[in-house]
Amino acid sequence: MIAAFGGWNDACQAATDTVRHLLDVYESREIGHICCDSYYDYQSSRPMLCNVQGHRRIVWPETTFYEVTAEPETTFYVAMGPEPNFHWSDFCQRVLRFADECDVTNIITLGSMFADCTHTRALPLSHTCGDDDDASDDSYCGPIGIPTVLNYQAAEDGFEAESLWASVPQYLGGDECPAGTLRLLNELSALMDFALEDGDLAASAEKWRLQADMLVRCNDDLSDYVHHLEHLMDEHGEPDASDVPVPHAKQLVEETEEFLRSFDHPAAPED
Structure with missing residues (x-):
């Protein structure tokens, strides 16, 4: 299962755009969601009023799960939604219960952050495994987001858990960063030992x-x-x-x- 969450963990939407890309290039179907009421502050994650097939409806923030079929014998799952505001531990346990029901054994969380890097060089990428204290970025002490919490809880519950974070130039904040999305996608391909289609991401x-x-x-x-x-x-x-x-x-x-x-x-x- 590949999971990405919008908000603080998603600089220039590079992480959630990776999941959107997978849903765009492969056959997928929605298989479940986590309802919103217990987890979101609607003043920070506001509901949206949308026209759906000619009917106006309110779309509430929620985490949605999809089954993605890349090839007849290659299926994986993705989870995407806004970062919740409340009850993170309970939220992560619900994600992991859903993963367990789908017989998932590996969980990969995605994130992107603003950093002092440049668009003229390959964007830095951090790869950590579960709660491994020997990870290359173990010197970090500070705030964390829901991908890190989910990653740690997944490792504690017996899943193979890995986390990928792409760095995005801070001077290009506010716009999408397809280079960051492509960086995450390529690393996902290596982790999954499967060549994920990059579509028009390179262009x-x-x-x-x-x-x-x-x-x-x-x-x-x-x-x-x-x-x-x-x-x-x-x-x-x-x-x-x-x-x-x-x-x-x-x-x-x-x-x-x-x-x-x-x-x-x-x-x-x-x-």
């Missing part, structure tokens, strides 16, 4: 990089920041955030979002 990732290149060329502050990151990565590997001068980080992100919106929707020419 979308290249377009994303070209847009970011244009943004960097048009913003001297951002260009200096990216070149500094590249220098640190070339010399020392992934940089420590404390080593990177980002005096105008919020401003750079806001300018990035405004630029990308204008790139996708260019202004009409003046008469």
